[in-house]
Amino acid sequence: MNYQWNWGVFLQPSASGDDTYLGWMFAGFKMTIGLSLSAWVIALLLGALVGVLRTVPNKVLAGFATAYVEMFRNVPLLVQLFIWYFVLPELLPTSIGDAYKQTNPVMQQFLASMVCLGLFTSARVAEQVRAGINSLPRGQKNAGLALGFTLPQTYRFVMLPMAFRLVVPPLTSEFLNIFKNSAVCSTIGLLELAAQGRQLVDYTAQPFESFIAVTLSYIIINVTVMTLMHKFERRISVPGYIGGK
Amino acid sequence: MYEFDWSSIPGALPFLWDGMKVTLVITFQAVLIGIVWGTLLAMMRLSPIKALSWFAAGYVNLFRAVPLVMVLLWFFLIVPEFVGQLFNIPRGTDMRLSSAMAGFALFESAYYSEIIRAGIQSVPKGQISAASALGMNYGQAMRLVVLPQAFRNMVPLLLTQGIILFQDTSLVYVSALADFFGAAYKVGDRDGRLVEMLLFAGVVYFVICFSASQLVKRLQKKYSTA
Numbered sequence: 001m002n003y004q005w006n007w008g009v010f011l012q013p014s015a016s017g018d019d020t021y022l023g024w025m026f027a028g029f030k031m032t033i034g035l036s037l038s039a040w041v042i043a044l045l046l047g048a049l050v051g052v053l054r055t056v057p058n059k060v061l062a063g064f065a066t067a068y069v070e071m072f073r074n075v076p077l078l079v080q081l082f083i084w085y086f087v088l089p090e091l092l093p094t095s096i097g098d099a100y101k102q103t104n105p106v107m108q109q110f111l112a113s114m115v116c117l118g119l120f121t122s123a124r125v126a127e128q129v130r131a132g133i134n135s136l137p138r139g140q141k142n143a144g145l146a147l148g149f150t151l152p153q154t155y156r157f158v159m160l161p162m163a164f165r166l167v168v169p170p171l172t173s174e175f176l177n178i179f180k181n182s183a184v185c186s187t188i189g190l191l192e193l194a195a196q197g198r199q200l201v202d203y204t205a206q207p208f209e210s211f212i213a214v215t216l217s218y219i220i221i222n223v224t225v226m227t228l229m230h231k232f233e234r235r236i237s238v239p240g241y242i243g244g245k
Numbered sequence: 246m247y248e249f250d251w252s253s254i255p256g257a258l259p260f261l262w263d264g265m266k267v268t269l270v271i272t273f274q275a276v277l278i279g280i281v282w283g284t285l286l287a288m289m290r291l292s293p294i295k296a297l298s299w300f301a302a303g304y305v306n307l308f309r310a311v312p313l314v315m316v317l318l319w320f321f322l323i324v325p326e327f328v329g330q331l332f333n334i335p336r337g338t339d340m341r342l343s344s345a346m347a348g349f350a351l352f353e354s355a356y357y358s359e360i361i362r363a364g365i366q367s368v369p370k371g372q373i374s375a376a377s378a379l380g381m382n383y384g385q386a387m388r389l390v391v392l393p394q395a396f397r398n399m400v401p402l403l404l405t406q407g408i409i410l411f412q413d414t415s416l417v418y419v420s421a422l423a424d425f426f427g428a429a430y431k432v433g434d435r436d437g438r439l440v441e442m443l444l445f446a447g448v449v450y451f452v453i454c455f456s457a458s459q460l461v462k463r464l465q466k467k468y469s470t471a
Binding site: 070071073074075076077078079080082083086087090091093094179180181182183184186187194197198201207208211214215218219222223 | 416
């Protein structure tokens with residue numbers, strides 16, 4: 001097979017003229033990071049809330065939380081993304097929908113992607129938080145209540161401080177997943193890493209270099225996140241547990 | 246407010262069913278190959294031969310670090326070209342389905358191998374010692390003693406991974422292959438009824454995956470009490 005390798009292609013000025021192809025890749029890299037981190041904030045906040053609700057004795061709240069998790073877990077991410085991006089603006093009241101469609105298209109893509117990834121991941125985070133709370137010895141809750149704490153106080157002062165520390169290791173893998181899942185957002189035209197990779201193939205006609213560079217970028221993100229989270233896990237691990245200090 | 250019009254669904258059902266068949270073919274072959282190749286990878290990873298164990302670790306970590314979308318793009322845009330030249334397949338042959346199948350099988354093997362490795366490691370060590378005391382070699386001990394027990398514990402996890410895989414097949418959208426989701430999108434795009442078709446696709450996926458995961462849960466209860 002005679003393929004002409006040319007790594008220098010990344011330093012050539014890009015088709016848009018004002019940038020190099022390396023610059024395109026870097027823009028995609030920044031988009032992937034920005035999208036994943038902002039979606040992660042949503043996922044953590046909502047996931048913690050829904051995870052707690054799944055364990056409360058109130059049937060209505062727990063039922064709502066279960067429905068939330070099942071809904072986001074049983075529909076493919078791609079379908080959810082398309083629903084956020086194509087369907088939701090149509091279902092809004094006409095005036096709001098029209099105003100939304102007038103905004104910057106990149107902003108629309110980013111918002112849909114961020115909300116979609118955030119909610120999708122929040123269901124997974126919720127499952128981990130629930131598992132963390134359920135793994136606590138039963139005596140902790142009873143002890144809290146016996147001391148005269150109300151149920152919310154027991155959660156706030158006794159159970160959650162322990163549970164949140166215990167769920168950090170399983171959350172690391174969800175954190176890694178959100179970077180990988182962000183590649184799905186290339187399907188609605190958001191120019192993150194995977195989309196830039198495709199664009200590079202079209203413009204440079206050097207498919208191997210383009211894809212190797214993008215794949216390596218994902219591996220670098222993965223390794224960096226794993227290293228950082230490992231340090232964080234060591235700092236907050238609970239003494240006395242396996243994996244604790 | 247938006248006026249719903251569901252009328253394009255009934256006429257499109259045969260086309261959607263053809264798409265569902267593509268989805269199911271990709272899912273089942275990837276589960277089968279994933280479990281077989283994943284078992285081999287897991288055994289390599291746990292084997293005392295360093296070269297095998299490094300190869301398996303490298304394979305699994307590589308595929309788990311890269312997004313599925315990226316793997317599929319490799320298999321749609323680059324691998325066919327390469328394979329085509331290697332085996333003299335005429336240019337322009339539609340290899341999207343075989344590319345998708347290969348991509349999913351190789352990618353999922355990495356995930357299956359991690360599940361299977363955990364399953365093998367959950368079998369008590371004494372079982373291997375007992376097998377070697379009976380005169381079995383490593384291969385026999387694995388096949389006759391360890392794997393049957395490991396698989397019994399793993400069945401629910403393997404099935405759950407299958408459900409995730411079923412959902413992930415929708416990503417063949419990047420190659421415009423008409424799986425169930427691709428078919429629904431095409432019909433919606435053609436009739437200007439994208440809203441209805443996307444919601445319909447979402448409901449179908451939900452019903453299938455929710456029922457399947459409830460079944461797995463039931464199975465899990467039955468197995469764990471046995």
